[in-house]
Amino acid sequence: MKIDLIQPFISSLDAVLAEMMNAPITIVDLTMEEEGYRRKGLAAVVGFKGQIEGRLVLDMEPLAAARVASYLSGSEVDPSEPIVPETICELANMVIGNAVTQLNDRGFQFKVLPPSILTEEQCAKTERNSEATVLSFETPAGAVHLNISMRYHARRSGERAPVSVL
């Protein structure tokens, strides 16, 4: 997977979490996975389709999500409250939305699907022979993991197919 496709997701997550948690975050690990993603905490999945297709999983420790919900609601939120999974879904939506905006500016066309909570322990692979990038972040409230699986579906707008001259 090309790093220039991943970078918008990293910068997007950085910007969204920094804004929503009002604190800096740090990347602590980056790995590639060929198997389906096994969630570590509460996770939301967002699909996208278009010239690049795939899905993003945002996985957070419940305490980290509760902290975001608390910060935005102005009152203490317990990790067991229903607003916590909602928070993760909306954060995932913001992360992918901001990343897609950056990629669109580079000529990639996408459509983002509504987010949903990942209830299974393991997320199925999206495509044959595809691998996922897993980024782990450290925040003041706990660990956050971002799993991105995508593949090219078409050329970017403006690009032309090669023409044989022979």
Place this chain on the structure above:
Amino acid sequence: MKPFEPLTRKRDAQSVRYLIVDDSVFARKSLAKIVEAFGGEIAGEAGDGCTAITEYERTKPDIVLMDITMPQMEGIEAVERIVQEHPDARVIMVSSVGYQDNILAALQKGARHFVQKPVKPEVLYEVIRCVLSDDNATMSTASQGEISR
């Protein structure tokens, strides 16, 4: 959140009434908290475009804050239908997807402005003030913050 000078309607100096449309309860709560800090009143909420249309009819809000990606009916189609029936409707799109095609489509269907998530309160405040002042409907003289475009 820093304090904001309350925005009121020019015609009767009453609070600005908002309809908040987003499929995420979290996003609706977050937006409600922000507009209440502007002195606003929540007239209604909707989780999809279809409900937004019926809630608009029922509540006749001063401002609609409308998400784009939603189940059943997306925000851009809901804007089109609301503005067809109510050409004076003031709809502000609030979405995490802020690329040019989306913004243009929303504006062409009748939205007045676009704010990208995560919403910065000072940006939304200036956008609402700008949209209200389009119709000379606000009496706030606050000038802090910047508009998003």
